[in-house]
Amino acid sequence: MEIEFIIVLILYIIVSIFLSIEGTRRNIGGLAIFIISIFLTPVVGMIFLFTSPRRATGMHYVKQYRCKRCKFNFTEKHDYCPICEREGVKVELEPRWMKII
Numbered sequence: 001m002e003i004e005f006i007i008v009l010i011l012y013i014i015v016s017i018f019l020s021i022e023g024t025r026r027n028i029g030g031l032a033i034f035i036i037s038i039f040l041t042p043v044v045g046m047i048f049l050f051t052s053p054r055r056a057t058g059m060h061y062v063k064q065y066r067c068k069r070c071k072f073n074f075t076e077k078h079d080y081c082p083i084c085e086r087e088g089v090k091v092e093l094e095p096r097w098m099k100i101i
């Protein structure tokens with residue numbers, strides 16, 4: 001009787017820990033999932049976990065404008081490269097997507 005209670009308690013904590021590990025990859029966070037799982041059972045923790053969206057990870061792209069002449073990248077759009085324009089040369093910028101990690 002008592003040993004069964006201990007086994008269930010250990011399983012309860014193990015499941016809560018596993019849920020909180022997955023929780024760290026989501027907006028809700030690992031600690032919140034762990035607290036919910038301990039106090040409101042891991043079943044409720046699982047509901048909170050899978051309704052929370054995954055955190056955006058990995059790569060993001062940002063639009064930049066690159067000058068073919070001076071190879072400078074601008075974050076804002078210009079009709080012509082401001083650096084080359086100062087030298088009296090009008091160079092159109094080409095838009096491209098830059099990877100940001």
Ligand SMILES: [Zn+2]
Nearest residue numbers: 067070081084
């Ligand atoms: Zn330029």
